[in-house]
Amino acid sequence: MYFVDRLVIAMTAAAFAPAASLAQEAPLKIGVVTFLSGPAASPFGVPARNAAEIMVEMLNGTKVPAPYAARGFGGAALQMQLVDESGPATTQVTEFRNLAQRDNVDMVIGYVSSGNCLAVAPVAEELKKLTVFFDCGTPRIFEEKSYKYVFRTASTATMDSVGAALYVKELKAGKIKSIAGVNQNYAWGQDSWVDFEASMKQLTPGVQVATSQMPKLFAGQYNAEISTVLGAKADVVHSSFWDGDLEAFILQAGPRGLFKRSTVILTTGETAMYKLAEHIPDGVVIGARGPYGPYAPDNELNRWFSKTFADRYGVPPNYAAYQMAQAILGTKAAWEKAQSANGGNRPSTDQAIAAFERLTFESPAGKVEMVIGAGHQAITETAYGVSKLVKGKMTVANVKRYPATMVNPPDGVKAADWIANGFKK
Amino acid sequence: MSRDRTPRTLALILLALLVSGQFLPQWTLFLVTVALAKGLVVLGLMILLRCGLVSFGQALYYCIGAYAAGMLGRLFGASDVFTLMLAGMAAAGLVGFVLGFLLARYRSIFFGLLSLAVSMILYGLLVKTEALGSTDGFHVLPSTLFGLRPADAWVRYTVLAVALLVAFIAALLVHRYLGTPLGRLASAIKDNEIRVEYMGASARHAIHVKYVIAAALAGLGGALAATTVGHIDPEMAYWTTSGEFIFITILAGTGNVIAPFLGALVFGVIQTVAFGISPNTWQMVLGGSLLVVIVFLPNGLWSLFRGRKAA
Numbered sequence: 001m002y003f004v005d006r007l008v009i010a011m012t013a014a015a016f017a018p019a020a021s022l023a024q025e026a027p028l029k030i031g032v033v034t035f036l037s038g039p040a041a042s043p044f045g046v047p048a049r050n051a052a053e054i055m056v057e058m059l060n061g062t063k064v065p066a067p068y069a070a071r072g073f074g075g076a077a078l079q080m081q082l083v084d085e086s087g088p089a090t091t092q093v094t095e096f097r098n099l100a101q102r103d104n105v106d107m108v109i110g111y112v113s114s115g116n117c118l119a120v121a122p123v124a125e126e127l128k129k130l131t132v133f134f135d136c137g138t139p140r141i142f143e144e145k146s147y148k149y150v151f152r153t154a155s156t157a158t159m160d161s162v163g164a165a166l167y168v169k170e171l172k173a174g175k176i177k178s179i180a181g182v183n184q185n186y187a188w189g190q191d192s193w194v195d196f197e198a199s200m201k202q203l204t205p206g207v208q209v210a211t212s213q214m215p216k217l218f219a220g221q222y223n224a225e226i227s228t229v230l231g232a233k234a235d236v237v238h239s240s241f242w243d244g245d246l247e248a249f250i251l252q253a254g255p256r257g258l259f260k261r262s263t264v265i266l267t268t269g270e271t272a273m274y275k276l277a278e279h280i281p282d283g284v285v286i287g288a289r290g291p292y293g294p295y296a297p298d299n300e301l302n303r304w305f306s307k308t309f310a311d312r313y314g315v316p317p318n319y320a321a322y323q324m325a326q327a328i329l330g331t332k333a334a335w336e337k338a339q340s341a342n343g344g345n346r347p348s349t350d351q352a353i354a355a356f357e358r359l360t361f362e363s364p365a366g367k368v369e370m371v372i373g374a375g376h377q378a379i380t381e382t383a384y385g386v387s388k389l390v391k392g393k394m395t396v397a398n399v400k401r402y403p404a405t406m407v408n409p410p411d412g413v414k415a416a417d418w419i420a421n422g423f424k425k
Numbered sequence: 426m427s428r429d430r431t432p433r434t435l436a437l438i439l440l441a442l443l444v445s446g447q448f449l450p451q452w453t454l455f456l457v458t459v460a461l462a463k464g465l466v467v468l469g470l471m472i473l474l475r476c477g478l479v480s481f482g483q484a485l486y487y488c489i490g491a492y493a494a495g496m497l498g499r500l501f502g503a504s505d506v507f508t509l510m511l512a513g514m515a516a517a518g519l520v521g522f523v524l525g526f527l528l529a530r531y532r533s534i535f536f537g538l539l540s541l542a543v544s545m546i547l548y549g550l551l552v553k554t555e556a557l558g559s560t561d562g563f564h565v566l567p568s569t570l571f572g573l574r575p576a577d578a579w580v581r582y583t584v585l586a587v588a589l590l591v592a593f594i595a596a597l598l599v600h601r602y603l604g605t606p607l608g609r610l611a612s613a614i615k616d617n618e619i620r621v622e623y624m625g626a627s628a629r630h631a632i633h634v635k636y637v638i639a640a641a642l643a644g645l646g647g648a649l650a651a652t653t654v655g656h657i658d659p660e661m662a663y664w665t666t667s668g669e670f671i672f673i674t675i676l677a678g679t680g681n682v683i684a685p686f687l688g689a690l691v692f693g694v695i696q697t698v699a700f701g702i703s704p705n706t707w708q709m710v711l712g713g714s715l716l717v718v719i720v721f722l723p724n725g726l727w728s729l730f731r732g733r734k735a736a
Binding site: 118186 | 450451452455456459552553555558559560561562563564577580650654656657658660661663665666693696697700701704705707708
């Protein structure tokens with residue numbers, strides 16, 4: 001009597017189901033927005049999505065090490081709603097509104113593009129929705145306006161340029177007469193170079209700018225720029241290229257000897273270092289936009305995260321994956337702090353925000369402090385090193401770490417002013 | 426000849442949306458407002474398409490309208506929504522008038538590619554302008570209506586009501602224009618330009634006028650989009666934005682001035698549904714629906730309505 005059996009099973013299941021669901025809280029809905037298509041998907045968007053999937057699954061299964069062992073956020077399971085970050089700002093603002101008002105998510109975590117972060121922040125404020133940016137780099141967000149509902153759990157791009165300048169100054173022991181840049185001609189490339197140039201002028205007074213090349217984004221061919229930079233004979237060459245452009249640059253600049261003639265800094269070099277291991281000679285300065293990937297500290301959280309990620313996806317997590325994990329864990333820390341202040345009951349958005357402001361939390365990349373941007377913008381330490389091929393495997397050597405307050409401006413000071421005033425604290 | 430029912434239909438749609446807008450959820454109000462802004466641009470493209478001209482660079486005027494509105498707020502603190510829209514329309518119309526002398530000489534693929542080239546020049550210029558935030562763009566001040574800012578709960582409805590009114594007036598005027606001899610010249614130019622010239626009409630002049638109207642409408646749409654979204658960036662001038670407008674034009678069809686707005690709304694709904702149900706493959710849903718429309722409704726969505734009326 002197959003049918004009767006099924007009926008009995010179904011009825012038994014129905015009888016127990018309410019009891020089971022009473023034991024746990026209603027799930028929390030999180031909108032996760034990251035690039036799933038387009039050029040930024042493969043280096044940033046998809047690794048970040050993978051990190052989000054792992055984090056949600058592991059948090060719901062209480063498999064994350066301390067201090068994040070509690071299920072989901074404060075005992076409530078997480079439900080992830082994924083949205084593609086592609087398309088113009090109009091589309092992203094529309095989809096953010098849909099997440100907040102149609103799908104009624106409890107919070108939104110996402111955004112790789114600085115333009116999207118700038119566009120979404122005022123909307124988050126208008127709709128009073130807790131929104132956590134995990135990756136976007138521009139310092140403009142909390143410099144131009146102050147927000148109540150918006151947080152960013154990764155350092156701004158200023159840290160990458162300042163850290164790179166500090167590192168090469170140390171590496172070359174003051175023997176830097178001229179610098180050059182090869183950066184993409186759009187906001188990220190322009191800002192990265194402006195900060196690097198200003199930092200170098202502060203750190204090594206009298207340094208000359210040999211040339212600043214600004215090729216078009218996704219140009220693919222950089223032989224003219226490489227010729228100019230080779231001819232300029234700069235001691236240090238700075239590049240904030242990423243993904244396809246970065247790989248093309250490495251493949252084109254390598255055979256022409258640029259890496260031998262000058263000390264080349266690749267601020268996002270980490271995303272390409274494993275794939276192009278045999279094309280990157282030893283001694284190229286590799287950045288990871290913070291203490292991520294090869295620069296992540298050796299602690300239990302990091303060992304767990306990098307192993308879980310590598311086991312599932314076959315590649316180690318890159319910095320975008322680390323930043324996503326960092327954003328989710330930071331939000332969890334804030335949420336649970338608010339929950340315990342609220343007598344163990346689910347906190348309101350306002351309570352979660354109060355707990356998030358000026359919070360210090362642990363992530364796989366170490367300590368994160370939400371201390372600038374009036375307590376809404378994180379600062380972290382950063383690290384740089386040089387490439388070194390060990391038995392066919394790419395590693396970083398000569399690693400130097402820079403504490404958070406050394407490479408990030410103090411609260412209330414604009415990044416550009418802070419650099420121009422000689423990094424005054 | 427049957428009575429012209431378009432003005433009455435337009436007025437009924439305006440009324441219906443003004444009334445129902447008060448009860449619709451907030452996110453739909455935003456969706457409809459953005460669709461109206463895009464619909465204005467597509468209305469201009471429709472005028473050009475009736476002459477057989479496809480502009481692959483209409484985003485130029487969309488972007489000019491948006492930046493004109495944004496700059497007015499940034500430099501002078503202007504926030505009145507009608508001032509911003511008029512400024513966007515005037516700026517785009519002026520650039521369209523100047524460029525029209527060049528573009529009205531060209532037809533078919535040459536017209537399309539030249540218009541694309543001009544829009545990409547603006548994109549390139551804006552990307553190089555770090556003072557305006559380069560590719561990150563900048564915020565547009567919250568707009569006001571006659572010096573007042575509506576209560577938070579009514580902002581979306583007010584913006585929608587203004588957009589509806591503007592779109593209604595634009596659609597009505599374009600409808601009137603298409604009924605004039607100059608407007609009716611469009612299909613004649615498309616069919617046989619030499620014959621038009623023999624009849625004593627100037628095809629170049631007619632196209633120039635249509636080009637300026639299309640530019641002004643795109644500028645109006647851009648300014649409306651800027652005040653609605655609250656953020657503008659150079660991507661508004663990028664070729665993919667122009668492509669989206671062409672996509673909507675084909676989806677909508679050129680049968681009536683209501684079609685562009687219908688097309689923009691359907692496009693917006695398909696896109697947002699696709700984003701929601703298949704975040705990894707939403708482009709396929711969007712592309713598939715365009716294919717379906719092309720195969721089954723070669724004259725666009727509007728042929729659904731025209732077919733029924735004829736029966």
